[in-house]
Amino acid sequence: MRAFILCVLTLLGCAEMETAAPPTETESERIVPGSVIEAELHFDRGVALATQGRDTEAIDAYKQARQLAPNYVKVHYNLANAYARQLNYPDAIESYVRVLNLDSMHVSARHNLAAMYVRQLNYAQAIIEHETVLRFDPSHITTYYDLGYIHFLRGEYERVRELVAEGQRRDPNNASFYRLLGRMYAKELEFTEARTALEQSIALDSTDAATYVDLAQVEVKLRDYSAAERASRQSIELAPLEKEAYFVLANALRRLGKGEESRAILDQFSALDAQLDKIEDQLRMLGNDPDDHEARAMLGLLYARQGRYGEAAEAYTLATRLAPDSLSYQNNLGNMQLRLGQYEKAISAYERALAIDPEYAEAYYNMGQAHLRQQRFTEARTHFIEALKRKPEDVYANYYMGLLHARDGDFEQAAQVLEVAVKGDPDFLDARQKLAVSYLKLGRIEESKRELNTLKERQEAAGDHAQHDH
C-alpha cells in the first residue's frame, strides 16, 4: 500500500509538476494586462522554489500569482501539486477541481486528483476520475496502472486483467504492469505465473525494490526459501529503509533454519516498522488536518530519525509557519538545514529562535556550529561564548571553544575549557585527547601523560565492551 501511495505522489512530483506551459489564448484574454507579467513572475518564482523543494514558499508565490490571474490554469495546477506534496489534500483537491473547472480536459490534473482521493482512501471517487482520464486520453499509461492497482486493492481482479491488458498493449515494456499482474496472480494462488510475471518486471526494471519483495513473497509460497532470501536481500540493497523486505527475509531465513539471523532481521523490521508506522500516523492526521503543527513537527522529527533531512526540513518549515512562536520548531528547522549544508538558512532559523527566547543557549551553540562549518571562526567563537554564558558546563560548547582556542595557539584557555568538557563527560575521548595535546603544548608533561593513559584505558574498555557486545 505504501509503495503505491508513494508511487502516485511521486507521479505528482515529476513531469507533471513544474510545467510552465503558456496560457491558452482564451486564458490570456481573461487576464488583466499588466497583471500577467507580474503573475508570471510570481509563477516562475514558485516554480523555482518548488524545484528546490521549498514548497511552502512556492505556495506563497503561486497564491500571489493566482490573485493576479485567477483563471490561470497552470497556477492552480502547480499550486495543487505543491499542496499535494505537503499532504494538504483538501486544498490540493480544491485546486485541482479549479483546474478542471477551467479546463475539464486537463488530464494530469484529473489524474492527480484521483491520487488525492486514493490518499484519502476514497477509492470510489478515484476510480471515477481515473476512468474519466482514460476516456479523455486512452494513452495515459500510468492511469492504467493506478486504476488497476485500486481494483487490485479491492479484490476486483477481472478489471485488473482488463486494464493491464490494455496498458500492455499500449506499452509492452512497462515493468509496472508485470508487477501488478504478478501480485494479482499471487493473490489468486497462481504462484508460478506470479513468479514469471515478477521476473519479467525485474527484467524490464531491475531497480524497483518493491518488485523484489513481491517476488520473495511468491518464492516463500513456492517453498523456495533460498530464492526468497536472494530476492529480499536484493530489495534491501535497493531500498534499505523499506520494511517489507526484512519481513519476508526473516520468514525465509526461519524456514531455512537460520533462526538467529531471522530474529535479528525481525528486530530490524520491527524498528523500521515502528518508525514508518509513526510516519504514516502523522501523514494520516495531516490528511485530516493540514494545519496540525504538532503533527508537522512530529513528522519532521520522524523523518530526521530516518536521515530524511530534506523532508524533515520541509515539515519543520511548515510547522514554523503554523506556529511561528515555537522555539523548538525554529531550532529543529535550523538543525535540519544545518545537516543539509544550508548554513545561511540554518542561521536564520536560529536567529528566529533567539528572537523568541534570547536566552536559548542551544540556538547560540547551533549557530556557532553553522559558522564553524563555514570556517567563520570569529563568528563561531562569538556564539559559543554566548552559549557558555547561559550554560557554562555545556560539554560540547566547551569542547568546540577548546578547539578554537587551540587553533589560535592559546593552549592555556584551551586546556581550561577542555577540562570542563572532560569533567562533564569523562568518556568524551576526543576531548580528552585534545586536552592531552594542550597539556603537552603547555609543557605539563605529567598531566598530558595522565590524560593519555586515561584515554588508553577508556579506549580499551570501550573496545572490550564493544567486543563483549558483539
Added chain:
Amino acid sequence: MSIVSLFLVCLMLPFASQAAAPKFADVTESSGLSFRHVNGAAGEKFVIETVGAGAGFFDFDGDGMLDIYLINGAATPGMSYDTPPRNALYRNARGAGFVDVTELSGVGDEGYGMGMAVGDYDNDGDLDLYLGNFGANVLYRNEGNGAFSDVTESSGVGDERWATSCAFSDVDRDGFVDLYVANYHDFSYNNHRVCAEGGSGLQLYCGPEAFDGVPDILYKNGGDGTFVDVTLQVGLHSDAGKELGVVFGDVDLDGDTDLYLANDKTLNFLYLNDGRGQFEEMGLLAGTAYNEDGDVEAGMGVDMGDYDNDRYPDLFVTNFQWETNTLYKNLGDGTFVDETFLAGLGKGSIPYLSWGTRFFDYDSDGDRDVFIANGHLESDVESYENATFAQRNQLFENVGDGRFEECEPLSANDGLAVRKVSRGAAFGDYDEDGDIDILVANVDDSPTLMRNDTEAGHHWLRVRLLGKRSNGAGIDTRVEVHTGSLVQTDQVRSGSSYLSQSDLRLHFGLGASERVDKLVVYWPSGHVEEVVDVAVNRTLVLVEGGEE
C-alpha cells in the same frame, strides 16, 4: 432450488461426510427478543458510537437451556432518552421463545456497554457475568436463584477506562478463573475529535491512530471474591496495542492457556504463558503480529480453533474493509503462517468490514467453518465509497482440505441474507436441536437470532465440563474427540469473537460416525481423563475426577 444446486453452494468434503447447504432462519422477532441497541449518537461523531456491542449465550439459571444477554449503549453528550438504555437478559422459555428477565435478575446495567464474558469466578456452580464498558466495568455475581448481585466494588474490577472484549481464564492454574479486560485507547469526551479521512469533505469518525493506546488489565482471582490487578507483574503491561479482540487458548499444547489479542491498526499480540502465569509476547517471532505482507491490520474480532484438525489451534482475525480477514495456521513448531488466501478466505473478505467471528461446525460434518459478522462504521459511507453501511454477514464452509468456500444465502429470507450493521456474534444451540445457532448484535438496531435449520443429518456430541480441582465452569479445558482417524480438538473458552460470549459447552460435529471412539479431556489442573465408546447426539456432562 434443487438438491444438486444446493450442493453447488458449498462443495463436498473429502472425509467425514457431505457438507449441507446452510439454512439459517431469522427468528429474532418470533423469539420475543424485543431488545434494540442504541449507540447514543447525537451527531457529534464520538468514536465510541462505531464500536457496537456484544451478545452472549449462557445458561444463567442452570436449566440446561441457553439464555441470551444483550449489551446496550447509552446516551452520549447531547443525546437523551426517556428511558435510559440498558442491557437485557432473556430467559430461554423452552420452545416458547425468550422472556425478558432483566429486572428480576438485576443485570440491566445502564453504562455504555461493550463486551461481556462469562465464567464461574467463585466456583459455586453457576455462571457469573462481567461487562466491559466505556466507563466503569461491572461484575455481576450469580446468586444461583435467578438473580445477580453487582459485586464490582467489593471485587475490585470496576476499572473505568474504555474496555472492549474481556475473558475469564485460569492463567496460573490455581483453580480460580482470572479475568482479562482489553482496553481500546484513550478516547474520552474531552479529547474528542472528528476526522475528514475518507474524502469528499465529510466529517467522519477518527481512526485509532488519533488516540493513544492504554494498557489492558489482568486481574488475578484471589479465590475470596476479590481480584488484584497483576498486569505488570505477569508481563502483560503494554500500551502499544489498541485491543478489540481477546482469545485465550493453549496454542503450543503445553498445558497452559496463552493469550492472543487482535489490535486495531497496531501489531496483534501473542502472549505465551510459561505455565506459571507469566507471559511473554511472541507475536513477531511466531508470525502472528502482521499479515503475510508484513502489514499491520485493523484487528477487530478473533477466534482460535483447529480448522485443519491437526490438534494445534489456529487463529482467525477479522479486519477492516479493503483488508482481508487473516487466518494464521498453527504449524505446531511455535510458529504460524498466514494462510488467508490459500485457504480461500482472502478475496471474499476484502469488501467487508468485519467483527464477530467463530470457528464452528455449522453442519456437524467434522470440520470447523467460519462465520463473520460485518458492518461499516460510517452511516454515509455510500456517499463516498462503493460500500454500504449495513452489510451481509458471511459463512465460509470448510471444504476439508484446508480451504473454505463462501456460502451464499439460500433465499432472500435466509438469516445469512440479513443486512445490518453487525458487530458482536455469539454461538450456541439455544433450541437444543443439535446444531449451533447464531446471535448477532447490531449497531443501533435489533439483534439477529439465526436459528440453524440446516438439514445435514449428521451426528454430533456436545460436552459440558464441570471442574473440581479446576475452575467450576471448566474454562480452558481442552478436549480431543477421536472418531476413526479423525481427531477434533476444542477448548472451553470465555469471551472471544468480538465483545461476545458463546456457549461454554463444546460442540463436535461427527458426520456419519455413530459413536465416538475416545474422548480425551485435559483439565487445566493438569488432570487428564479419557472416556471411550461414547454415544452421540447428546450432551455429555463430565465432572473432573471421572463422574459423568
